[in-house]
Amino acid sequence: MSPRPAIAEPRWARIFLCGLALLLLALFLLLPLAAVFTEALRRGWGPVWQALSDPDAIAAIELTLLVAAIAVPVNTIGGVAGAWCIAKFDFPGRALLLALIELPFSVSPVISGLVWVLLFGAHGWFGPWLQAHDLQIVFALPGLVLATLFVTFPFVARTLIPLMQEQGRSAEEAAATLGASGWQTFFRVTLPEIRWALLSGVLLCNARAMGEFGAVSVVSGHVRGETNTMPLHIEILYNEYQFVGAFAVAALLALLALVTLAAKALLERGGPRGSLAA
Amino acid sequence: MSLALRGLRRSFGPAQALRDIALEVKGGEFVALLGPSGSGKTTLLRILAGLDFPDQGEVRIDDQDMAQVPARHRRIGFVFQHYALFRHMTVFENVAFGLRVRPRSSRPHEAEIAARVRRLLERMQIAELERRLPEQISGGQRQRVALARALAIEPRLLLLDEPFGALDAEVRKGLRHWLRALHVELNLTSLFVTHDQDEAMELADRVAVMQAGRIVQFDTPARILDQPANGFVAGFIGQAQRFAGRLTPQELVFDGIPLAPLPRHRLLGEAAAPGAGQGPAEAFIRAHEWRATPGPGNAVLTSARPAGGRVQAVFALGDSLVEAELPPGLLEPGEPCQLDPLTARVFLAEAPFAAP
Amino acid sequence: MRQRSLPGFGVSLGVTLVWLVGLVLVPLLALLLRPWELGPLGVWKSLAEPRVLAALRLSFLGALAASAAMLPLGLLVAWVLVRYRFPGRRLLDGVVDLPFALPTAVAGLALTALYAPNGWLGAPLDALGLKVAYTPLGVGLAMAFVGLPFVVRTVEPVLRDLPLEAEEAAATLGASRPQVVWRVVLPALAPALLAGFAMASARAIGEYGSVIFIAGNMPMVSEIAPLLIVVRLEQFDYAGAAAVGLAMLALSFLLLLGLNLATRFWRRA
Numbered sequence: 001m002s003p004r005p006a007i008a009e010p011r012w013a014r015i016f017l018c019g020l021a022l023l024l025l026a027l028f029l030l031l032p033l034a035a036v037f038t039e040a041l042r043r044g045w046g047p048v049w050q051a052l053s054d055p056d057a058i059a060a061i062e063l064t065l066l067v068a069a070i071a072v073p074v075n076t077i078g079g080v081a082g083a084w085c086i087a088k089f090d091f092p093g094r095a096l097l098l099a100l101i102e103l104p105f106s107v108s109p110v111i112s113g114l115v116w117v118l119l120f121g122a123h124g125w126f127g128p129w130l131q132a133h134d135l136q137i138v139f140a141l142p143g144l145v146l147a148t149l150f151v152t153f154p155f156v157a158r159t160l161i162p163l164m165q166e167q168g169r170s171a172e173e174a175a176a177t178l179g180a181s182g183w184q185t186f187f188r189v190t191l192p193e194i195r196w197a198l199l200s201g202v203l204l205c206n207a208r209a210m211g212e213f214g215a216v217s218v219v220s221g222h223v224r225g226e227t228n229t230m231p232l233h234i235e236i237l238y239n240e241y242q243f244v245g246a247f248a249v250a251a252l253l254a255l256l257a258l259v260t261l262a263a264k265a266l267l268e269r270g271g272p273r274g275s276l277a278a
Numbered sequence: 279m280s281l282a283l284r285g286l287r288r289s290f291g292p293a294q295a296l297r298d299i300a301l302e303v304k305g306g307e308f309v310a311l312l313g314p315s316g317s318g319k320t321t322l323l324r325i326l327a328g329l330d331f332p333d334q335g336e337v338r339i340d341d342q343d344m345a346q347v348p349a350r351h352r353r354i355g356f357v358f359q360h361y362a363l364f365r366h367m368t369v370f371e372n373v374a375f376g377l378r379v380r381p382r383s384s385r386p387h388e389a390e391i392a393a394r395v396r397r398l399l400e401r402m403q404i405a406e407l408e409r410r411l412p413e414q415i416s417g418g419q420r421q422r423v424a425l426a427r428a429l430a431i432e433p434r435l436l437l438l439d440e441p442f443g444a445l446d447a448e449v450r451k452g453l454r455h456w457l458r459a460l461h462v463e464l465n466l467t468s469l470f471v472t473h474d475q476d477e478a479m480e481l482a483d484r485v486a487v488m489q490a491g492r493i494v495q496f497d498t499p500a501r502i503l504d505q506p507a508n509g510f511v512a513g514f515i516g517q518a519q520r521f522a523g524r525l526t527p528q529e530l531v532f533d534g535i536p537l538a539p540l541p542r543h544r545l546l547g548e549a550a551a552p553g554a555g556q557g558p559a560e561a562f563i564r565a566h567e568w569r570a571t572p573g574p575g576n577a578v579l580t581s582a583r584p585a586g587g588r589v590q591a592v593f594a595l596g597d598s599l600v601e602a603e604l605p606p607g608l609l610e611p612g613e614p615c616q617l618d619p620l621t622a623r624v625f626l627a628e629a630p631f632a633a634p
Numbered sequence: 635m636r637q638r639s640l641p642g643f644g645v646s647l648g649v650t651l652v653w654l655v656g657l658v659l660v661p662l663l664a665l666l667l668r669p670w671e672l673g674p675l676g677v678w679k680s681l682a683e684p685r686v687l688a689a690l691r692l693s694f695l696g697a698l699a700a701s702a703a704m705l706p707l708g709l710l711v712a713w714v715l716v717r718y719r720f721p722g723r724r725l726l727d728g729v730v731d732l733p734f735a736l737p738t739a740v741a742g743l744a745l746t747a748l749y750a751p752n753g754w755l756g757a758p759l760d761a762l763g764l765k766v767a768y769t770p771l772g773v774g775l776a777m778a779f780v781g782l783p784f785v786v787r788t789v790e791p792v793l794r795d796l797p798l799e800a801e802e803a804a805a806t807l808g809a810s811r812p813q814v815v816w817r818v819v820l821p822a823l824a825p826a827l828l829a830g831f832a833m834a835s836a837r838a839i840g841e842y843g844s845v846i847f848i849a850g851n852m853p854m855v856s857e858i859a860p861l862l863i864v865v866r867l868e869q870f871d872y873a874g875a876a877a878v879g880l881a882m883l884a885l886s887f888l889l890l891l892g893l894n895l896a897t898r899f900w901r902r903a
Contacts, residue, residue: 004798004802006802006805006806007798007801007802007805007811007814009811014718014720017710017713017714017718018714018718018720018722020710021710021711021714021726022722022726024707024710024711025711025726025729025730026729027755028707028779028782029729029730029732029733029779029782030729030732031748031754031755032741032744032745032747032748032779033732033736033744035744035747035748035753035754036740036743036744036747039747074653077649077653078649078650078653078654078657081645081646081647081649081650081653082646082649082650082653082654084642084646085642085643085646085647085650086650088640088642088643089638089640089643089647091643091647097650097654100654100658100659101650101654103658103662104658105836105837106836106837106840106886106890107662107840107883108839108840108841108842108859108860108879108882109738109840109841109842109843109860110840110842110860110861110863110864110879111665111840111860111863111879111882111883114665114863114867114875114876114879115661115662115664115665115879116661117867117872117875118661118664118665118668118872118876119660119661119664121867121872122870123870123872124664124872125664146657146661149657150657150658150661153657153658169639169640170358170360170362171362171363171364171365172640173329173349173356173358173362173639173640174356174358174362174363174364174427175364175375175379176328176329176348176349176350176639176640176641177327177328177329177349177350177352177354177355177356177428178350178375178376178379178427178428178430178431179350179351179353179376179379179380179431180350180375180376180379181350181379181641182640182641182642182645184379185640185641185642186642188364188375188379189364192364192366192367193364193365193366204734204735207735207737210737211735211736211737211738211739211740212737212738213737213738213739213842213843214738214842214843214860217842217843217864218863218864218867231737231738231739231740231843232739234739234740234743235739238743238847246743247743247747250737250739250740250743250744253736253737253739253740254736254737254740254744256737257732257735257736257737257740258735260735261728261731261732261735262728264731264735265724265727265728324639328639329639330639331637346637348637348639348641349639350641
């Protein structure tokens, strides 16, 4: 019995709607996921293992980890700083700053890569200068990192700002009246209050950094074993009709996505000890 | 400890929150900042704490100008309206915070900190709560934790923003007496903000009544009640009803209500003196300052309810309703009577402040 | 400057500005300025090529159609998640975010395998005469896939905050349940639906990874605008690529502006 009988749908309607939603999402979202694992395991574990232990695949995995290891901390520091000044202070241009931080979300990944080519490519603004000094950004690790930085730019700030705005600034003000310095306030008062949201933002940022395709595709140059990240490796294998290999790498990335989702769900339910207490 | 404010101004964009505030508080005093919301009292408190800064003016604490010193260097205790306890810290950790963040050179040993925290918690009668998180204790207990936390740094001055605002009426009463006793016992100098006149009158040695960014009167509760400085104070304090009228050389004539004029010698306030001028005025009459005579007259009793030995009555006079206290059994609802004011506090109607 | 109650404003704003200007604003400035090397007429010519127009049309109309198609499904999922408790609800809640978290290349690969003529869903659809993979329909399908979570996650919080008393009030006034949903609930959700539609469209317009595998990428038929940027970059036509990029951004901006104005108009009406 519903606690609000006057506005409850009849039981059959509720069951129908829930069933419909489950069915449609299973067809639309879960079936593709199942297809990845099925295709990868079409010929058993052997080929999967072979595809993943291929030197090019290992190089791609290492490069992906390296790019994420640089991009995620940078965007975490920037995101925390941005969230701190937007959520804890009033200043003219605050709304504009927030809008600019979120801007990369509405830019196509391909454009996120393109802009770096326009700056640092052979015919880019700084291309000739870079060439004269024997520096390479595009088609090399720095380009991959920059493109990844652009697409994952807003994740941490976006997760933190609503929470920090909701928490207000009175806890920080209390710390100030008790004699705490700025860093003491941040590390002892603010950070513990936002840690699970921060972790969730970092995980999302990381998932996107490891899985990004369009932006890195533009700046990569696709040199096997050198500038190929995992998603790019998938494309190459697919275009060479090595379907099992392509799906094996895809399955690995899909696992990363599932782990991220599970961790995020756990964090949203209040962190390991249920102490988010927002 | 002494506190002196001079020429304090603060505006937020076009809105002037504080206009030329001056205030002197002596060591050991318990002072209330009383006013309606938007009168600037919280802004003033935050400026004292170093959480906000004045556009102009001096904040002298022990004869040192602190107006531009940030909160962390002031050693002023602040109890926030909603307590602002650190939610991820236990009660003990909350109270210890101010000692633990001190620079190493002046930080007490952990054992000393623990001893001081426990002493405070005991003094606040919440020793058994030391391991709880703020979300696990009641509102009144949270308030005590907030107070203990503020007192842990041995503040020169204790500031409380609406200290009872977030509590039930029941808890409120008990805590008031307790806070007053604590203030005396610890020999504190305290300022608190409230919009509740009963609270201010009951607790404070002196009350600063604020209106539109100014302190319009700063005096003991008794004198504020007896001699309100202007119409605003008279209307805000003591549940007085306001009437419009005119002062003639001889008497106060009421406008728009069938009340007999009051001769000058019956009036209170500055306008009561014979040479105090004349013209449009506002009169404030409290509920006990009426006399009702049964029989045909200017009023009809519309309702009455008993209140502690007296009767709180509402009369219809022409188009107006007047609240008055009567002895019990004098009149029945529906009965006519003659209603006369015994006295009135009168203030000549002039713009109370010229806009600066 | 006036002192602030909390420390760290200067440091955090400085870090934020360096981070923002260096990683977002300067690169976007390049996008804003590079196309004009061709001159205004050159930009126009570069964009007026039939292949470019076809690609822009497919990216925009496909995104709008796909997001519109996700409105009913998104509303249904949000409704069920907020209003009902049933076995599998937690799972449903998690699955909604799958397109957010799944790398686009993986999604593209998966959708292609599923809807290819020999795939689990492609084969039966093919038998019905409906070709999905390697057609514009496939492009729309991939766009719908990435857009769905935006609709659900925008509507869900608004629906959760909707006061149930309003619906009970309508019921006491004699409205039937369908009437209540149609006249009380849906109008209250309309701005959120529109906002979700806008966000899903914005994402779908620029979508690349999940689309190119299933699209087949036939010029004039199933080639999307982002792919055209890649093609032009491979020909070292930086200005031409930037022109397409700038056109996409400008069109997206106009679309979001239009939807924003529509939402405001709706709220006032």
